[in-house]
Amino acid sequence: MRKKLILILECILILALLTGCWSRNEPKNMAMINSVLYNITDNGNSQVMVEIMHPTAETGGKGNGSENVSALTLISEGQTMPEAIRNESKIIDKELFGGLNQARLFSEKLCNKGLGPVLDYLSRDHLTDETPLMVVVQDDDPKRIYTCMTGLSDMVGNYLSSLSETQKKSTCEAVFVTCLQFIKDYYTDGKQPVMGLVKIVASDNYSPEKNQTSTNESEELYIKYEGLAAFKGDKLVGYLNGIETRDYNIITNNYSIAFIPILRGNDSITFKNLKSNSRIKINVHDEQVEIDVNIKAVLSIIQGYSSIDISKKEGIKKVEQAFNNHLESEIAKTIEKTQREFKSDIFGFGCFFHAQQPQEWKKIKDNWDDVFTKATISVTVESSVIMEGEIKIPFTMEKQVNDK
């Protein structure tokens, strides 16, 4: 009997130590946030625009996607960002729930001013987590993004997150940075953070579904995810375009399959880069830092229209050589642009320096960015073609061969 009493008391003790009731929340009282846009107004107030899932009666919500009928956007202002978010509750009748937030959008103005205060709030608050994508909206009026077409999803946040999954396999001209990655890079000594980049473009493609219900605008806007926004500390310093972002991805081993064309006169050769591996070596000679970037690429030829006969070994060698030269100059240009214009090391060379030359790193780590600006870069690319596709001889050359 005594054992039973002790057991019962033990059970009650375990249960009483849990005070879980305070986080109890019914789903019917929630407004699910899908994406958030952080902005500052001209007079310095923080502005927050929130996109909420609005479940309608016949929701699949996933349907034809060119209209935002199932999203609700709300704007509110406040002196600081958390206050602005709290002020949202004045205009929505349910509690905001950020657990399924897919994307955090930042306006250019805010990034130029500095993201420090917002990041402090986002890391500190226990109800916000660090998985959403971080994206800079490069536009004068970033609020327009919520009027854009969202592809085959129904909301901007869902669109961006599914875009991140598909783009990783097709092109490489964009980066997808989550909040966690950004904060990690921010705190790392040898690397500066980057963020994805989004532009709002007017449509110049013909869409056969123009008779859908959405538009009260006369033109249709699209969201284009391309490029990279470079930061120094928490301030935005510049942008890289698509091709430069591809080089960035090659250097930082973020790479997946991409198509790289070479055009020279009548020749047009396009390579598909299957795999690439980059090795970075840092050497220090008399206070002069040399950064060697060595890239090994495995290619397959997608388009081989040129006068080089790629069915023979020498032809392949020539083609590889052309690729090497092309890529080397491209990457060198990109790194020099970073040195000149941004003056910030977004590639993470400082981390390699720290790993390979720890004594030297201790001396210069406080002004690494200045040292990086003066460093010399040398790039070598070694490529090897492993697949040539279904035909061997370039297209018109085949006819000539047969004529002979």
Add this chain to the structure above:
Amino acid sequence: MEVIRIFRFTKTNKTKQQAAEEKNDKASQSDAQNAADKNDEQAYVPSKISECETLLKDIFCDSSDVIIEVFETKKKKAMIAYIDGLSNKDLIDRDIIAPLKSADFKGDIFSALNTHFVIKDDISASAFEMVKGNVAIFYEKSEQAIIVDFKQWDKRSVELPDSETVTRGPKEGFTENIRTNTALIRRKIRNPRLVFENLTLGRQTNTSISLIYVKGIVNKEVLKDLKARLSKIDVDSILESGFIEQYIEKNTFSPISGIGVTQKPDIVAARILEGRVAVLCDGTPHVLTMPELFLENLHSSEDYYNRTLQSTMIRMLRVIGLFIGVLLPGLSVAIITFNQEMIPASFLTHLITSTQKTPLPSAAEAFFLILMFELLRESGTRLPRAVGSAITIVGSLIIGDSAVSAGIVGAPMVIIIALTAVSSFIVPNLTEFIFIYRLFFLFLGATMGLLGIGSGMIIMLTQLISTESFGIPILSSFSKNEMKDGVARFPLWSMKYRPASIAKDNVKRMK
């Protein structure tokens, strides 16, 4: 051990004996009939038949189905007494009355009867024998009663029990007659060392109970413990083996019982060969086996008749079904109420849409649906068979569908509870366990979220670990030697040892 109630009777005129009323308790080994003779000095059989007749009628209180016939033989008067419906009248006529009434009857009754008989010197004991279904024969001036066994009554035939159906395996099930049951077990284990010990329990019902084990394999402590517990039973009636189960169990208020119940002889035979004891109760086809380990509830006999892979996969399925049946409502309510981030986004929108219009919070919806389902299940077992199927279909479909469209519950909760309900039938022996713990976890999940479920699991595990069935912990199937027949079923040729926790001696099954 047995209890014999000696009926009270008084004699008015004679001084030879006096009224006696005693209650005897003692341990006996095989037959109960000798006990009366040894212990009772004052019981007797009157020498005059008419006195026997009046005495018997008095003992039986003039019951109309007791047939007492006095007839004349060539020499003296004889009396035959039996209960109508319990004895075979044809055999009585042919083997008792005919020889006694025939012309060659010489006065020696013992040689005239050509059946097996037993002699009793006590009329109350012979009345007891009559109640069991035997025939009592009295002869003038012999002062003895002759008991003959011509039992015959209407019995149910041996057929497959409807609650333990199998696709492979013998389709015999126990019936209500204890002798048929013992015969069924004898045919499974043809071993002279298979022991049947007999007892009688119940003051008014005098039900016969049988303990079955194989001497040399059985766990001696369990047997001793069982006999000690049975000896403490002193009750009015034992109508079913469930009574015995409840009188001998130690953990009355726990949802886990330490005693197994089955209706099939091959299961009982297999359990006896692992060192357990089986208890048969007359009048019921449900046989108890002790001790019982927890995982046995997840086993079925076809697991051993089918091949290894199939059995293992189906056992894993049963484990999954058990977990779903116990945990799913609580877990789902906990996640919906406290941790909405864990739900995938597409499902969450459905959830919000469907719960927008319902008045109850998710926990109350879950509880309401569980209640509804238990009502349906209970009424389904009581329905007459003709109406049964129609109402179950109508009930489940309509109630589920209409509740959703009437806006009382949301569709996700209906499917969750339907899944729970279906998987709780996979393990039919654990119905009360699942029911109690399901409500427990629902309550914890609704008030304290996932932390509550976690601590509920700790509490449940603590209870399971500490429960013992006749001195053997019920989770011993997870010890090293017994893992081969726990959740997975290893090939039969590799199961060389009996479960070491039960069969302490003679652990090796095969070479």
